[in-house]
Amino acid sequence: MESLWVAFVTGLTTGGLSCMAVQGGLLASSLAGQLEKDLSRQASQKKKTHPSAPSRHSAVVFPILAFLLAKLTAYTLLGALLGALGSLFELTPELRAILLFGVGVFMLGNALRMLNVHPMFRYFTFEPPQAVRRWLRRTSREENRWFTPLMLGALTVLIPCGVTQTMMALAVGTGSAAQGAALLFAFTLGTSPVFFGLAYLATSLGTRLEKHFNRVAAVLLIILALVSVNSGLNLVGSPLSAEALSRNALQALNPPAPGQIADASNTLTLQVRDDGYFPAELTARAGEPVTLKLVTDNTFSCSRAFLIPALKVQRLLPATGTEVVEIPPQKPGTTLHFTCSMGMFTGVITFN
DSSP: OHHHHHHHHHIIIIIHHHHHHHHHHHHHHHHHHHHHHHHHHHHHTTTSOOTTOOOHHHHHHHHHHHHHHHHHHHHHHHHHHHHHHOSOOOOOHHHHHHHHHHHHHHHHHHHHHHTTOOGGGGGSSOOOOHHHHHHHHHHOSSTTTTHHHHHHHHHGGGSOOHHHHHHHHHHHHHOOHHHHHHHHHHHHHHHHHHHHHHHHHHHHHHHTTGGGHHHHHHHHHHHHHHHHHHHHHHHTTOTTSHHHHHHHHHHHHSOOOOOEEOOTTOEEEEEEETTEEESSEEEEOTTSOEEEEEEESSOOSGGGEEEEGGGTEEEEOOSSEEEEEEEOOOOTTOEEEEEETTSOSEEEEEEO
């Protein structure tokens, strides 16, 4: 029971914000599409009374709750599966990057659809099969109000944040389907208030700007799409990510400080905090093995899911403790990028 309480509190604190950063784009897409329909429906019914027309409050709350319900159900089922299998459900950095690229493309296409850029972008929305749509028309005048948020909420299971991956590993360690399901249920339930609060505030603001809602929502989706794609670039160590480009630009303007330099035994120490890795730039000697010490101290953000994409290194770090990563000898001039599993926090090791 104590572990379930810890999982809930972790979700309520760092887990909610961490997961919102990577999964919030799907929620934003869901809300944008739903409110677009609701506002369009309200405009068409402005001159007549419609008893089933959704209120502003329900137009905001319903899609958020549907999204969170689907997310909670999907992660509970995943917890049961992981507990039963007793093996880690692990995504490679490449696959995780592909998923982030896919989410980014979907959000970008959805934004361009809302801006009426081209008819081809009408396909960037989730719709139920035709048979389901016919059933919905027969049973309710508020067609498709639940399908998109439910579908996108379930899809969040494909892009777990770093804190969620830690909980997934703990679910595996339970060796029990019931305990694994309970653990991820408690954690996901803890993240829900943060999701709901931020989404409700952001969306309520949008409904007060009805005239410009589509444009505002589209701009926000484009920003989230770019963030998602950039995170994917960080996961594969691409020099085209915003962080890599800015780092190179600063180095071209001013000679960079060496950061931490390896000691006599070619050992580096990296502090893993909730807000990233410190120092973010490390220097080691080329041609020799390197020992990288990862130190955590009550760390609960996605930084605990540490990756070195080029070496295919993936580590789920303890909340408090020291993890050692052995890096094989590298050629002079080599630069190894490291990142969290969400591509949010990054850093480099340069070999001289």
